Amino acid sequence: MDRLARMFDTHPEPASDAGEQALKAVRETAECSLVCTTCADACLAEAADMADCIRLCLDAADMTAVVAQMLARPGHQDRETLQRALEACSRACQACAEECERHADRMEHCGICAESCRACADACDRMTGALVA
Amino acid sequence: MDRLARMFDTHPEPASDAGEQALKAVRETAECSLVCTTCADACLAEAADMADCIRLCLDAADMTAVVAQMLARPGHQDRETLQRALEACSRACQACAEECERHADRMEHCGICAESCRACADACDRMTGALVA
Amino acid sequence: MDRLARMFDTHPEPASDAGEQALKAVRETAECSLVCTTCADACLAEAADMADCIRLCLDAADMTAVVAQMLARPGHQDRETLQRALEACSRACQACAEECERHADRMEHCGICAESCRACADACDRMTGALVA
Amino acid sequence: MDRLARMFDTHPEPASDAGEQALKAVRETAECSLVCTTCADACLAEAADMADCIRLCLDAADMTAVVAQMLARPGHQDRETLQRALEACSRACQACAEECERHADRMEHCGICAESCRACADACDRMTGALVA
Numbered sequence: 001m002d003r004l005a006r007m008f009d010t011h012p013e014p015a016s017d018a019g020e021q022a023l024k025a026v027r028e029t030a031e032c033s034l035v036c037t038t039c040a041d042a043c044l045a046e047a048a049d050m051a052d053c054i055r056l057c058l059d060a061a062d063m064t065a066v067v068a069q070m071l072a073r074p075g076h077q078d079r080e081t082l083q084r085a086l087e088a089c090s091r092a093c094q095a096c097a098e099e100c101e102r103h104a105d106r107m108e109h110c111g112i113c114a115e116s117c118r119a120c121a122d123a124c125d126r127m128t129g130a131l132v133a
Numbered sequence: 134m135d136r137l138a139r140m141f142d143t144h145p146e147p148a149s150d151a152g153e154q155a156l157k158a159v160r161e162t163a164e165c166s167l168v169c170t171t172c173a174d175a176c177l178a179e180a181a182d183m184a185d186c187i188r189l190c191l192d193a194a195d196m197t198a199v200v201a202q203m204l205a206r207p208g209h210q211d212r213e214t215l216q217r218a219l220e221a222c223s224r225a226c227q228a229c230a231e232e233c234e235r236h237a238d239r240m241e242h243c244g245i246c247a248e249s250c251r252a253c254a255d256a257c258d259r260m261t262g263a264l265v266a
Numbered sequence: 267m268d269r270l271a272r273m274f275d276t277h278p279e280p281a282s283d284a285g286e287q288a289l290k291a292v293r294e295t296a297e298c299s300l301v302c303t304t305c306a307d308a309c310l311a312e313a314a315d316m317a318d319c320i321r322l323c324l325d326a327a328d329m330t331a332v333v334a335q336m337l338a339r340p341g342h343q344d345r346e347t348l349q350r351a352l353e354a355c356s357r358a359c360q361a362c363a364e365e366c367e368r369h370a371d372r373m374e375h376c377g378i379c380a381e382s383c384r385a386c387a388d389a390c391d392r393m394t395g396a397l398v399a
Numbered sequence: 400m401d402r403l404a405r406m407f408d409t410h411p412e413p414a415s416d417a418g419e420q421a422l423k424a425v426r427e428t429a430e431c432s433l434v435c436t437t438c439a440d441a442c443l444a445e446a447a448d449m450a451d452c453i454r455l456c457l458d459a460a461d462m463t464a465v466v467a468q469m470l471a472r473p474g475h476q477d478r479e480t481l482q483r484a485l486e487a488c489s490r491a492c493q494a495c496a497e498e499c500e501r502h503a504d505r506m507e508h509c510g511i512c513a514e515s516c517r518a519c520a521d522a523c524d525r526m527t528g529a530l531v532a
Contacts, residue, residue, distance in 0.1 A: 004437070006507075010507040011508060012445060013441075013444035030433060034403055040472075041471070042411060045410065075440045108405075108409040109409045109411075
């Protein structure tokens with residue numbers, strides 16, 4: 001078991017029993033945040049005009065980072081804030097994935113970023129499902 | 134005109150004409166993020182058990198920071214992401230204000246934080262209104 | 267007195283007596299973070315290749331944001347961490363200012379950003395001075 | 400190869416040849432940021448007064464997050480900013496580890512957090528070494 005899983009396991013007072021789902025979501029959002037940051041940076045190095053793609057990568061990088069942080073506080077309790085943050089994050093990832101997919105054939109980094117964004121949006125949606133259940 | 138207003142004014146390609154509203158919202162969210170961070174830190178120095186208040190302050194500090202950053206990119210274009218982020222931010226501020234108001238009579242910092250959170254939620258709601266209009 | 271000043275004023279246990287200096291530094295870093303974010307976004311809308319400028323703006327935006335957050339915790343106590351963070355922030359702002367100054371005659375936003383970065387580096391250096399004193 | 404490694408691999412213009420070291424450092428800082436965030440939250444749920452530990456966890460969480468972001472931009476070029484940020488991050492992690500180690504026998508989460516902070520400080524120091532070489 002890695003360190004983050006052990007942290008979740010030893011938290012004295014988690015607010016919900018969606019810990020397993022939260023752990024998956026925190027991993028996907030945290031990885032997606034870094035991937036989007038790297039994609040924006042890689043896009044800056046491309047000859048083409050990637051301004052729109054870069055902006056969507058930055059939005060997704062920011063929203064995923066904040067959701068990762070919120071989910072990394074298992075004692076966190078305002079379900080409605082978390083739910084809305086997950087929805088904003090899921091949308092940011094979808095918007096970024098759509099744009100990145102347009103460049104995926106010429107720019108491999110955009111293809112990987114789209115893949116990460118899709119997985120992240122999916123993890124957020126599942127986490128939302130676990131909250132509502 | 135301060136520096137941020139001048140930056141918005143000289144941006145070559147703002148995505149919307151809600152610049153004035155965005156400027157107000159970016160200021161409220163940025164201030165609120167710092168105020169919530171300070172309130173969490175002040176709560177840590179109180180003798181009482183302020184764990185719930187601190188968590189809500191941290192959530193609000195994080196959500197306001199990310200919305201400030203997104204709004205500080207006037208070329209930003211995915212309206213739906215922004216709208217959802219504003220909703221999550223507004224909710225985080227309301228939840229924090231409600232909790233802080235309970236302690237406001239004994240802890241002045243909580244009173245000021247609640248005031249900042251209410252103003253911020255209001256600015257986010259108005260910004261949402263400007264996006265939808 | 268604005269909200270943040272009132273927060274600092276009502277904090278029950280500030281770790282240092284450099285509160286006044288910290289308040290100035292938190293304001294400069296917080297404003298500079300937004301200004302750099304907007305400058306990066308404005309640079310994306312320029313026809314010229316602004317990749318280097320954008321990267322330096324993003325570095326400065328990130329470092330100033332983290333220093334603003336740390337300084338917004340007046341009970342914060344590891345002086346050495348804060349000192350090093352202030353040095354990294356000051357350097358990031360200087361690097362961004364140098365690059366932005368090259369474009370200031372053609373791009374007004376870069377001129378304002380350089381001005382903000384210089385003021386921020388200065389506030390960080392003064393804060394470092396206050397810590398060492 | 401995971402997504403982040405593939406992103407680094409497909410970046411068209413990395414600024415340094417310390418990519419392998421950077422990848423290790425970005426992983427340690429990103430994990431450490433989440434671990435410190437969870438530890439602060441877990442400490443909030445403890446009966447003991449953990450204020451100092453929580454503040455050091457928050458400082459470490461913030462500094463590691465910003466270094467992860469900077470390192471996730473392989474085209475990033477101001478070596479001196481990065482070096483100073485790595486030093487601040489390494490110091491923040493050491494300070495957090497020292498404090499967490501004091502509680503490790505009674506609070507397992509603090510023991511895991513200290514372990515993560517030590518590994519992260521080490522990765523930052525190695526990255527600094529790779530930059531200077």
